[in-house]
Amino acid sequence: MNSIWTIAKREMAATFDSPIAYIAGSVFLLVAGLMFFFGIAGSDDYFKGHEATVRPLFDFAPWVLAVILPAVTMRLLAEEKKSGTLELLVTLPVTDLQIVLGKLLGATGFLAVTLALTLVLPIMVMNVGHPDLGAVAGGYVGLLLLGVAFLSLGLLTSTWTHNQIVAFIIGLLLCIFFWTATDAILHLVFEPIPPVLQLFNFQVQFNDFARGVIDLRNVVYFLSVTAVAVVASTYSLQSRHWN
Amino acid sequence: MNQAPFAVAAAEHDAPASAVRSGETVFEIRDLVKQYDTKTALSGVSFDVHAGEILGLLGPNGAGKSTTMKILTGFMSATSGSVRVAGTDLQSDPVRIRAMLGYLPESTPLYADMVVYDYLMYAGQMRGFSKQQCHKRIVEVAATVGLRDVIGMQIAQLSKGYKQRVGLAQALLHNPKILILDEPTSGLDPNQIVEIRNLIRELGKNHTVILSSHNLAEVRQVCDRIVIIHRGTVVADGTVDELEGQVAATHRLIVGIEAKSGVAETALAASLGQLDGVRKVTLSHSSQTPTQHWTFDLECSRDLRVALFQWAQSEGHTLLELRRKAQDLEGIFQSLTLQA
Numbered sequence: 001m002n003s004i005w006t007i008a009k010r011e012m013a014a015t016f017d018s019p020i021a022y023i024a025g026s027v028f029l030l031v032a033g034l035m036f037f038f039g040i041a042g043s044d045d046y047f048k049g050h051e052a053t054v055r056p057l058f059d060f061a062p063w064v065l066a067v068i069l070p071a072v073t074m075r076l077l078a079e080e081k082k083s084g085t086l087e088l089l090v091t092l093p094v095t096d097l098q099i100v101l102g103k104l105l106g107a108t109g110f111l112a113v114t115l116a117l118t119l120v121l122p123i124m125v126m127n128v129g130h131p132d133l134g135a136v137a138g139g140y141v142g143l144l145l146l147g148v149a150f151l152s153l154g155l156l157t158s159t160w161t162h163n164q165i166v167a168f169i170i171g172l173l174l175c176i177f178f179w180t181a182t183d184a185i186l187h188l189v190f191e192p193i194p195p196v197l198q199l200f201n202f203q204v205q206f207n208d209f210a211r212g213v214i215d216l217r218n219v220v221y222f223l224s225v226t227a228v229a230v231v232a233s234t235y236s237l238q239s240r241h242w243n
Numbered sequence: 244m245n246q247a248p249f250a251v252a253a254a255e256h257d258a259p260a261s262a263v264r265s266g267e268t269v270f271e272i273r274d275l276v277k278q279y280d281t282k283t284a285l286s287g288v289s290f291d292v293h294a295g296e297i298l299g300l301l302g303p304n305g306a307g308k309s310t311t312m313k314i315l316t317g318f319m320s321a322t323s324g325s326v327r328v329a330g331t332d333l334q335s336d337p338v339r340i341r342a343m344l345g346y347l348p349e350s351t352p353l354y355a356d357m358v359v360y361d362y363l364m365y366a367g368q369m370r371g372f373s374k375q376q377c378h379k380r381i382v383e384v385a386a387t388v389g390l391r392d393v394i395g396m397q398i399a400q401l402s403k404g405y406k407q408r409v410g411l412a413q414a415l416l417h418n419p420k421i422l423i424l425d426e427p428t429s430g431l432d433p434n435q436i437v438e439i440r441n442l443i444r445e446l447g448k449n450h451t452v453i454l455s456s457h458n459l460a461e462v463r464q465v466c467d468r469i470v471i472i473h474r475g476t477v478v479a480d481g482t483v484d485e486l487e488g489q490v491a492a493t494h495r496l497i498v499g500i501e502a503k504s505g506v507a508e509t510a511l512a513a514s515l516g517q518l519d520g521v522r523k524v525t526l527s528h529s530s531q532t533p534t535q536h537w538t539f540d541l542e543c544s545r546d547l548r549v550a551l552f553q554w555a556q557s558e559g560h561t562l563l564e565l566r567r568k569a570q571d572l573e574g575i576f577q578s579l580t581l582q583a
Contacts, residue, residue, distance in 0.1 A: 006368045010354075017356050084352030088413070091316045092369045093342040241320035243279075 003094040004102040011106025015072060024068035025114050028061075035060035036121055053131055054122045058139035058210035061118070062203070065111075065147050066179045070171030072110055073154030074164040076103045077237070082162040096237045100230050104148070104155055111147040115140060135212025142209020145222035146202060150175045152229035159236035178202045178225075267294045267329075269421055269451050270315065275324035277310050277475075284310040285321070286475040294420075297447040299466030300455040303580050307475040308455040309349055312425045315453070316346045328421075342370065345414030345450075349425040351406050355399035359390060359409055362398060366413040377416075384412045388442060404435035411442070422446060424454040428461060440465050459576055471579055478579045486575050494543045497527070498551060499564030501536040506560070508537050518554060520544045536563055 015021045036057045080086035089099060125131045154171035161167050182200045186193045198204045202225075205218045270292035277285040285307045292298050300308045313319045315326060317337045326333040328340045354362055360381060367377030385391050388408040393401055398409060407427065414422055427443065428436045443465050446452060456462050462469050463483055471479040471486075479486055502511050508526065516524045520543045528538035541547070548565055555562040 002371060003369055006365060010357075010365050014354070014356060083355075084348060084350060085354060086352075087313070087318050087348045088346065088352055091318050091341055091344070091346050091348075092366070093338045093371070094369060095338060240318070 003092075003098045004105060007094075007099060007102025008105035008109065011076065011103055012109040014075075015106065015110050018075070020071055020075070021110055024071050025110075025117070028064050028068050028114055029117055031064045032057055032061045032118060033121070035064075054125055054136055054139065055210065057118065057121055058143065061143055062146055062179060062206060065143070065150055066175040067172060069107075069111065069147060069150040070154040070157070070168050070175055073107055073151055073158055073171060074168040075158070076107065076155050077158040077233075078161055078164045078167045082164075090237070090240075097230070097234045100155065100159075100233045100237065104152055104226075104230060107151045107155065108148055111144065111151060115143055115147070132212060138209050138212040138214045141214055142206050142218070145209070145219060146206050149178075149202065149222045149225045149229070152226040152233070153178070156229045156233045156236065159233045268292070269294050269329060270453070271325075271327040272311075272315070273325045273327075275311065275314060275321045275326070277307075277314065277319075278322045284475055285314075285324075288324070288472065288475065288477055290470050290477055290480055292421075292451060292453055294451050295447075296467045297443065297452040297454065297465055299462035299469045300453065300472060301457065301459070301462050301469050301576065302455075302472035303457055306457075306472045306580070308457075308472055309425055310475075311472065312348075312423055312453070312455055316344060316423055317341055342417070343420050345417065345419035345422045347407075347410045347414045347422075347424045347427055349429065349455075351410035353398050353406060353409055356397070358395060358397055359401070360394050362409065363412055363416060367416050370417045372417070380416055380418075381412075384415050387415065388412045389438070403430050404432070404438075407431060407435070407439060411439075415446070420451060422450045422452045422454075424452065426455055426457075428456070428458065436461075471576065473580045479575065494546050495568035496541040496543060496547060496551065497538060497564060497566050497568050498541060499528075499536060499538045499562070500555065501534055501561040501563055503559040503561075511537065511560075512539065514554075514558065515539060515541065518547065518550060520547050520550070536561075538564065540568070 036054070077086065080089060090096065122131060122136045153174045154167070157171040157174060158164075158167040160170070178200065179202050182197075183193075183203055186197055186201070190197065193201075193204075199221070202222075205221045208215045208218050268291050272291070273289050275285050275288040276283070288307065288311055300311060302308050310319075314321050315333075317333055317340065320334065328343065331340060333340055354365075357365070363381045363384070364374065364377050367380060368374070372380070381394075385394050388411050390405070390408050390412055393405050398406065401409065411424075411427070414424070424443065428439050431439060440461060443452060443454065447465075447467075454462075454465065466483075468482050469479070469486060470477055498515070500511060502508075508529065512524045512526060515521060521541055522544060523542035525540040525542075526537060527540045530536055541551075546567070548567070551565060552562060
């Protein structure tokens with residue numbers, strides 16, 4: 001556990017030491033903020049909305065997270081591979097799973113800080129009305145779980161290549177695919193979409209959170225996706241043994 | 244070097260290492276084969292490493308030295324074969340065994356964005372030590388490898404020599420029983436090379452060291468024993484004296500001959516090959532000016548200088564040069580690694 005925490009701290013420091021964190025964080029806050037204000041009542045004036053809710057944030061934030069989080073995870077292992085530091089890391093007395101978990105935890109730190117900075121929006125809404133705090137909490141739990149699932153997918157792509165840009169592009173495509181494309185593709189074939197196939201769609205699982213409902217099944221779903229990506233990343237890291 | 248502050252913590256992590264006694268076999272490497280798709284990097288490498296010795300893995304570029312080291316450190320697995328460290332199979336408990344090792348990979352990969360102290364703190368904590376233990380040990384190791392002046396600098400700003408020292412410091416931080424150093428002086432200037440070599444010799448007093456190099460002078464100066472790897476196999480294993488002794492029975496003679504008119508080079512070589520005691524004749528030089536003459540490299544079972552002089556005289560050739568070729572480590576290395 002100590003090793004996981006040590007790696008996470010190092011990753012957090014490295015992330016916030018690079019411009020990517022500030023660019024990604026700024027993009028998220030700017031776009032999510034703009035969407036929040038423009039989307040709240042379908043007009044360009046937040047104050048005409050007459051509704052004390054942060055729901056628009058939860059509608060738009062996943063899109064932005066799907067774009068910025070692969071940019072944060074792209075360097076996690078691709079950079080270690082390219083610079084050769086992976087050789088030192090994996091020959092320390094830690095398991096490959098601990099390395100993957102440490103990296104994911106470090107990236108989750110960035111996600112948590114970024115989401116925390118958006119708390120200014122519900123605080124502002126609380127000053128002008130009485131938003132449903134349960135819905136706000138549910139939405140943030142959903143964003144965190146969804147974000148960690150995106151991070152784990154990005155981390156997985158980072159184990160596949162030495163090239164950060166390649167890791168980013170594949171990670172971006174994977175995140176967008178799980179967020180939207182499955183829905184669009186499935187609708188072409190199935191109407192309605194069978195529940196089993198909806199398992200591939202993050203949006204279906206996230207919608208309950210956005211409405212303020214924390215359904216244990218949805219929590220388990222995102223944790224399961226993350227676990228599968230973590231195991232796949234670990235196997236990918238171990239592939240050096242037989243490649 | 245005072246290593247007491249780390250002794251208690253290290254003992255918890257290095258349980259298998261504590262079983263290692265001077266002279267005991269630390270590494271038992273048997274029949275290592277490593278296959279990459281169509282390329283065979285190692286084809287049956289076997290040797291032992293004993294506690295307290297400095298073993299040099301010598302070989303030309305691409306011989307399989309780094310692959311061997313990557314397998315010994317657990318970075319990658321062999322396609323077949325086994326590695327036992329202090330009696331424990333590497334595959335059965337890799338994390339425990341890695342705790343016994345200090346490793347400096349080739350080209351010293353480091354986190355360039357980190358400050359030297361923070362990096363060493365990170366390396367120490369990854370090995371399970373507390374901040375206080377790490378701090379004490381960093382101070383000691385920084386003194387040992389000469390890092391005090393740059394301990395607060397960012398790694399990216401350091402010279403190649405200092406980066407090498409940072410790599411050595413992280414390898415030494417947990418006071419490992421075994422140090423594995425892959426080309427530790429590669430890319431350093433002559434002064435830095437001398438310093439690092441002296442440091443390795445010093446470290447060899449308290450650690451078992453395996454280092455790879457393609458520098459003959461380095462292994463001669465630093466190593467107690469040498470394993471020469473060529474094309475993925477061990478072609479020689481022994482001390483410098485032993486290796487030189489192995490070939491002492493073979494005499495190498497350089498013979499420069501201006502042949503009498505009408506005798507071709509092939510006929511001359513054939514004639515030399517028929518002399519009693521000549522094992523191998525190799526043409527090493529040919530010249531047309533001022534007259535046609537050839538230089539041959541002869542491998543003989545005994546010193547044939549007198550016999551060669553008499554042969555040239557009886558055959559009517561002119562002997563331009565006749566000398567013994569020194570059979571040092573360089574000669575051994577060349578004869579083992581330049582063969583087709």
